[in-house]
Amino acid sequence: MKASQAALAEALRAEQSYVTALYERLDTLREREEEALSTVLRDGAHGGTRQALVEREVRADEHAGSIARFNGVEGGLCFGRIDHADHAGGASHYIGRIGLRDDTHEPLLIDWRAPAARPFYAASPTAPGTLVRRRHLHTRGRRVTGVDDEVFDLDGMAESERRGLVGEAALLAALRRGRTGRMTDVVATIQTEQDRVIRSGLQGVLVVQGGPGTGKTVAALHRAAYLLYTYRDTLARRGVLVIGPGAAFLHYIGQVLPSLGETDVVLTPLGGLFPGVSATAEDGARAAVVKGDPRMVEVIAAAVRDRQLLPAGPVDIPLEDEALRLSPRACARARDRAQALHAPHNVARKRFVLDLLHALVRERARQHGRPLDEEELRHGPAELWAQPPVRAALDALWPPLTPLRLVAELLSDPDRLRSAAPLLTDDERAALLRAPDAPWTVGDVPLLDEAAELLGTDDSAERARARAAEEERREEERYAREVLQIVGLDEGEDEGPAPVDAAALAARHLDTGPVRGTAQRAAADRSWAYGHVIVDEAQELSAMAWRMVMRRVPTRSMTVVGDVAQTGSPAGAASWGQMLDPYTRGGWREERLTVNYRTPAEVMDLAAEVLAEVAPELSAPESVRREGRRPVAVRAPRGRLAREVVRAVETDLADLAEQGGGRLAVVAADRAVDALARALPGAVRGDRPDALDSPLVLLTVAQAKGLEFDRAVVADPAGIWSQSPKGGHDLYVAITRVTRRLTLVYEGELPEVLGRLAP
């Protein structure tokens, strides 16, 4: 055995023994939590007050959460070690997914987010800090399979250790892995520029701008975990919101955060930000632009005002044995007084209704020729309000409105639109028109949110319901006490506590729902103020969408992740300042990511040429590796695009099968997608959330955003180029989805910018 091999074997043996001890510690802690959980559950079987039940549920949740956290770190518990120089104390620290201490509180494993772990990510050959060595540990299950060393100070190491150095760069090893359709965490190989993003402070708006594959998404998710760890008290109560472009994307990244041990996070696509609506449909380009335009603020405000009507003449209200009349003057006065409150529509409505009920009470007294007495003034309004014709007449003048009703009625009625949107052109109004029962689009959601702000909710009914629920609970408790007395189970004089108490029995009969965590409560509450908001693919958000997002985070503690070179939505951002300045007065900071970890250099060279054409002011990121294979373009005979795509797909799938598997995407021009779906029955369409579990997926460029595949066939590049004013950006996105090999299939001509690929 060569000396270096012996040294490696010795290093592996030493690391194995340390890692084994770490897993033993993990097992011990997990067993303790399991025991604690069963004790809590056992105690819970004996009833108790509702307060005690809630506390027990919270404790059980905490123990279950710890167990889940320990289970979540089973794979790759420890992945690194740092050795400090003698002059810095010479200590070694092991770095892992969570922190572990022994029973005397001595640290055994440092959480990757802790300050002591920072040198593992920040040290570089030119700026090693106090490190002499960084070691990556490769593990499979609980077995250490290899180590990778980077030595920053050979002189600072003992001769025997120098011989034990092993070479494979951990990062490249990680990047060579095939794609699974799920993003994985990269805690073991976070790069220095990403580390700066992850550990940037909580305050203010941080923009992370970077080209395709630079790890923006992955860095943003690790940042969420880091922030929750570092600012636990602030963030666990308010939660963190992560907004991504669509269901498939969220499916793709969904596993990363739990595996980092964080659950106080709400992941949602933009179309899901308004509780109760889950919009997935996209608008046409024209409608998207108008709906995203800030002028829609005034349009929605006018639509609300238009619902606060003045009648053309007196309003007659026929009651059973009399007829009442409201004068236009009384209506105008009530409306002016209600509007002067500057309160939301549904809240101000209460004042309007009350004023008119009083007017009606006076009118009734006048008709009967009698003076108003105290009694009538006190009870008259409620009595009139109980009469359906009165209600109908007042509702017609100032109706209670939900955001859904307001926006649906506005967008499906040309007259309402004309009245509310005189500042839009005829064409723009025509673009907004939709059928009354059309599904909500992603672009509608910010309009609903805007409407909700202006309409507000009259919560009197909600409060009345809460009072009724409390009364019902007391009633149940009284009843339960009686039941216990009858069956002889109530607390006797000297017989110790009863096995069941009345409150517990009552609670079982009331549907109080489960105790909900921060994330669940936040997701259901439109007005929830999050502790931090992360927006991925943020270049796609319109000005109206930004308004909606900003409402969720009044503190403006945000991470905005994206690439203005990839903007596909015609209502999206041309620059970050355009979208963010109105909310931050220019006070946002930017970090740039410059290295592409996904796309091989051969493919990125081509992408860079496309970028130079569509956004010459931006530069494409540098790829970290080469694949040794240039992208290939295949020309299809006229009318045979689908057939050539099928052929390319078959070749790629056969190749992948030979190499042990992998995933293939067909990224197609919008105009080609339907025909390709027919030609490729085995491909799962990209709008399905489970699309990424399939080895073959068919996607539009919009659906492919943020995703990656081992191989891609880009179908009809000229169609992509010309499908929208942002077609060039779309092409850039389409060709940067691959980690290995790219094929383009075209009919007729390639777009000029790809001309060099033509055979």
Ligand SMILES: Nc1ncnc2c1ncn2[C@@H]1O[C@H](COP(=O)(O)OP(=O)(O)OP(=O)(O)O)[C@@H](O)[C@H]1O
């Ligand atoms: N430090 C790292 N170690 C290992 N893999 C990494 C690292 N950084 C990024 N990657 C990998 O590179 C790929 C691209 O990362 P990611 O999807 O976050 O990029 P992106 O900048 O969001 O791309 P896009 O703009 O195309 O959406 C992913 O597979 C990710 O796991």
